[in-house]
Amino acid sequence: NAGVTQTPKFRILKIGQSMTLQCTQDMNHNYMYWYRQDPGMGLKLIYYSVGAGITDKGEVPNGYNVSRSTTEDFPLRLELAAPSQTSVYFCASSYGGFDGYTFGSGTRLTVV
Amino acid sequence: GQQVMQIPQYQHVQEGEDFTTYCNSSTTLSNIQWYKQRPGGHPVFLIQLVKSGEVKKQKRLTFQFGEAKKNSSLHITATQTTDVGTYFCAGPLGYSTLTFGKGTMLLVSP
Numbered sequence: 068n069a070g071v072t073q074t075p076k077f078r079i080l081k082i083g084q085s086m087t088l089q090c091t092q093d094m095n096h097n098y099m100y101w102y103r104q105d106p107g108m109g110l111k112l113i114y115y116s117v118g119a120g121i122t123d124k125g126e127v128p129n130g131y132n133v134s135r136s137t138t139e140d141f142p143l144r145l146e147l148a149a150p151s152q153t154s155v156y157f158c159a160s161s162y163g164g165f166d167g168y169t170f171g172s173g174t175r176l177t178v179v
Numbered sequence: 180g181q182q183v184m185q186i187p188q189y190q191h192v193q194e195g196e197d198f199t200t201y202c203n204s205s206t207t208l209s210n211i212q213w214y215k216q217r218p219g220g221h222p223v224f225l226i227q228l229v230k231s232g233e234v235k236k237q238k239r240l241t242f243q244f245g246e247a248k249k250n251s252s253l254h255i256t257a258t259q260t261t262d263v264g265t266y267f268c269a270g271p272l273g274y275s276t277l278t279f280g281k282g283t284m285l286l287v288s289p
Binding site for chain 1: 210267279
């Protein structure tokens with residue numbers, strides 16, 4: 068099992084550009100999540116999904132969009148990148164809502 | 180929204196010393212989870228506590244869940260350099276997600 072795979076690992080974007088962060092899991096987990104991590108601020112939930120076709124906003128959804136067309140994939144879309152979106156982004160999955168999360172290795176994004 | 184608060188924010192110990200991090204909530208938690216993140220890495224799930232007063236051990240790590248289910252602690256006995264990292268607690272946020280504390284960063288000097 069590969070677990071949770073995120074691509075790319077690093078990316079530099081210019082202000083106003085768009086990009087999609089990819090996340091795939093091979094554990095047949097129903098729940099998937101996107102978090103961002105800023106230094107000293109812990110992990111903040113952006114969006115989550117409880118199953119294919121179902122998504123919902125987390126604590127900090129503005130400037131992001133997600134889709135969940137399959138159980139395996141949960142891409143995160145950034146439209147019109149802003150410097151405030153400079154962060155490390157983690158995708159995670161779990162079998163149930165309160166089961167332990169498996170995290171991907173993260174995407175380090177810089178917006179300049 | 181519901182938050183979990185962690186203290187201390189940072190601790191630097193000598194190898195062999197003990198370490199404890201605390202997690203507190205203003206509301207009762209149905210469960211609490213602990214994660215470890217090595218520098219430059221991603222969070223890794225350590226354990227989940229569910230029962231009031233529960234104590235679980237993993238080698239040198241001891242996890243406790245308070246009687247009122249509003250606080251938890253992680254204690255490391257005789258730290259080693261491999262224990263370096265940030266330890267996060269996480270509690271339920273709504274019915275489907277977790278909210279994470281800001282973490283305690285542990286540095287261990289040899």
